[in-house]
Amino acid sequence: MIRSLIRQALRVRGDEPAVLCRIGRDNRTLDELRRFRLRPTDRVVDLDEHPMGESLGPHTTAGRDRADAARARGGGHSPADTEDVGLVAVVAASYTDLRRAVTAAVHLPRAAHVVVAVTDTPAPHRPPVPHAPGLTDWHGLHELQVVRVGRTGWACSLFSPAGLDVATVLASAFDGTGGRRWAVPPRPVVALHGPGAASWRPGDTWVTGVAATGPVPLTPVTPRADLALRLGTRESSEEWSDPIVPAVDRPVSGTGVAARGRNGARPLTVRGPDPVALVPPVDELTVNPIGFTPDASGPLGELTRVDGRTVVTEGRTGPVAVPPDGTVTDVDLSRLRYLRGVRVDWAELVERDAAVRAVASLAAGGVPLLSGPVPAWAVGLGEPLLGLLTDAGEADLSDRSRREEHSVRLRRVALRTHGVRARWRGLAAAEGIPVRPDPRVSVVLCTRRPEMVGFALAQIARQRGVDAEVVLALHGFPADLPEVAPAVADFRAVGLPLTVYEAEDARVFGAVFDDAVRRASGDLVAKWDDDDWYGPEHLADLLLAREYARADVVAVGPEFVYLQEVDTTLRRARTTETVTRSVAGSALLADRAVLDDAGGFRPLPRAVDTQMLVAFEHAGARVYRTHGLGFVIRRTADGHTWSQDLTYFLDKQTDQWSGWRPSALLEGEPEPLGLRDGVVEQVGGRR
Structure with a gap:
């Protein structure tokens, strides 16, 4: 199908030259680009090999003259350095390769007809339906077509007699796979x-x-x-x-x-x-935990060397080859998801650069990794990641909870150390170039229970790796109560900004929450409940997922539930690392602008979270659910706006423990703030 699209485009392009580009690992479709009947002015380019800074225009006299002039100026090349062409076709092996093609395409000439094809795409991703760019709205666009090619590929074709900027088209096609947030x-x-x-x-x-x-x-x-x-x-x-x-x-x-x-x-x-x-760096927009399988029960793969190549062995379709630059793609990760994990065979890894980058990529993708002692030449992984590689054994990967905990620890460190954003922040800092700080998160907590204020503020106070402020809405009681005032004072001593809002008792809960949001000044808004447990990396994990999933709204699933009446902890079966509307509203992070676009929280006495998620859906927001290991819902006999009896949770559980048994990633429970004279109030079921 891809060959037919390009062959037809070559037939109808008129007298103008064409540029055919390929990028990604060798496969038959990419290799066949050179077999088309081409004119002397046409050009076939391997974007993997072509250096940045050199023209990608056609073999024409005018194009060479412009390129020579640009080289004489010492300014490199841009699309303006070459004449427009009739056709540019870019065939990528994966979305990871398409992202690299976007960068290389800044050297391509404008074209009346642009064909973009991706030969293989993983299931979690949507088709590449191009988003129209902002200032250049493609007013002259005559035709846009998106077609499925084979079982796993996609192609899109755009035609505009006025010409199209190829890099913009490629970027718009990728952006179409991930919702309304641009990459x-x-x-x-x-x-x-x-x-x-x-x-x-x-x-x-x-x-x-x-x-x-x-x-x-x-x-x-x-x-x-x-x-x-x-x-x-x-x-x-x-x-x-x-x-x-x-x-x-x-x-x-x-x-x-x-x-x-x-x-x-x-x-x-x-x-x-x-x-x-x-x-x-690792491209976190394609190499990330999206599609992670919590209950994978396949064999262990191995990162090793076979027939002179660095590969990840796996049994279904043969080994996943790792090229000399160590690139791991989104398609590679999708092929490895059924494995319990991958063991790194350092002794066999001769291509050291490829090995280091491949390990960083697999970790960023959430693949559970096992390793013996790491050789000194792998120091480029960074100390935090090196320490984690040897933390787990094969028995850990046979336990669902411990396997996922190991995966989360690896992905956190790998993405924060080796992601594109992290790498360029580091390079800029080394050269003294300022960069924008991370977005501020406004944590909004609305409560009717004075006795729970100290507990909730203690959960927020231990958050790390995030710039946060808190808006505390006291619904129906003042801030000078003896249960509240000491907790507020202790929280202020931590140094986090805190705004206290005293709402009238008669005001509807949803309206109180919306009032609190309007008092927030952060770029993002996080919803917080007064009686649930949150791990110290909760907000940082949501921020991380927001970046790699390009999500407008990020939350966790209601996986862990503590039933206080019967002193029992349940884990419910949930798919994680996926786009879905089924999330825990009490652990929700949203872009402030998206929250405003959705109309804010409705003035309802209950089901406020559910109705907010419905509003997000109608606003076209991308809602993403990351792992739920750092969050536990508390269920008591009453006091909840989400009304479900115990059987609702018991019927859906996959694991059950007596007592309070959260994931290790919750890192225990802090003492409530505001306690005096060593008095500890019972707020859980484990004491």
């Missing part, structure tokens, strides 16, 4: 040079390709980038000429780093000050 590139704005550079900045239409010596081009008087990254340059011969924009060198092999100073100073070669910064 906005991280800061700083960068320029790239060299082979494989697109792996460092996947999905970035703002990137600029530059010559090895610079300078970064101006637009019109401001540099197009804040920082340049060069791969494969020899620091002894390639002086960096830009006096304003600093450049950082990375060898393609990943074994060293040379940092260029500002003001055109002589290059300073530095070997290994931060080994983590030498590893190409």
Whole structure:
């Protein structure tokens, strides 16, 4: 089907040249691009091999003249350096490869007809229905077609006589797979040079390709980038000429780093000050825990070497090959989901760069990893991840809870250490380039129970890895009660901003909650209940999931439930790491703008969370459920706006324990704030 689409596009393109591009691991469809009947002015490009900074235009005299002129200016290339063409076709092996193609495509010429095809896509992802970009609204678009190709592939075709920017089309196609949140590139704005550079900045239409010596081009008087990254340059011969924009060198092999100073100073070669910064980042928008299978019972795979190649062995369809740069794709992860885990065979891994990046990618994808002692050459993984690799044994992966806990610990560290955003924040910090801080989370807590204020505030006070403020709505009682005032004072002593709102008793619960939201100043709003348990990484995990899932709303599933009446903990069967409306409303994080678009919380006495989720659905928001290991719902005889009797929970449980038995990721329970004279109130069932 993909071949037929491209063949037909070649027939109808008129007299204009065509550029056919492939990217990703070898497969038959990609390899057959060279077999089409092409004209001398046409071009076939392997985007995996093509260096950033070199033109991707057709073989025409005008195109060569413009490229030579750009090279003489020292400014690299852009689509403006080449003439428009009749057709550009980009065939990618996966969405991970499509993201790299977006970056490489900034060098492609504009085209009247653009064909984008992905040969294999995992089940959790939606089809690539392009989103129309903002300022360039494709007014001249005549045709848009999206078709399924084979069992797992997709293709889209766009035609506009006025011409289309290919990088924008590719980015829009990927954005269409993930809801209404655009995949906005991280800061700083960068320029790239060299082979494989697109792996460092996947999905970035703002990137600029530059010559090895610079300078970064101006637009019109401001540099197009804040920082340049060069791969494969020899620091002894390639002086960096830009006096304003600093450049950082990375060898393609990943074994060293040379940092260029500002003001055109002589290059300073530095070997290994931060080994983590030498590893190409993991694209968290495609390599992530989405689709994780909590109850996977397949065999153990192995990251090893077979027939001279680095592979992950698995039994259903053969080994998953790892290329020399260590790229693991979303398709690879989908093939490995049924495995209980993967053992890393360090002794057999000769391609060290590939091994380090593959391990980081598998961990970021939530694959439970087993490892013996890690060799010194794998130091680029970073100390936190190195420590986790040897923490679990094969018996742990046979227990569902311990297996998922190990997976969550790995993914947290890998994504926060090796994700694209994390890597570029580190590079910017090393060069003294400011970046925006993380978004602030406004935790909104509305309660009718003075005796639970200290308990709830203690749960919030121990949150780590997040910039948070709290809006405490006291529904029907004042803040100077003896159960409340000491707890508020203790919380203020922690240093987190706190706003206290005293609501009238007669005001409807939903309206009180909406009043509290309007008093919040954060970019995001997190809902918090006064009697549930939250682990110290609860908010940080929601923020992490919001990024890799591109979600407007993130929450956890109501997996763990403590039935206080019978002193029993249940774990309910739930699918995690998926887009769904079935989430726990008491553990919900939403973009402030999306909450406003959905109309806020309705003025209802109960079912406020349920109605909010319905509103999100009608507003077109993407609701994502991450793991629920750091959250426990408390059920008592009364006092809940969500009314369900005990049988509702008992009928749906998969595990049951006597007493209070949360996941280890909850990390126990803090003492309620505001206690005096060592008096501890019973708030759980385990004391």
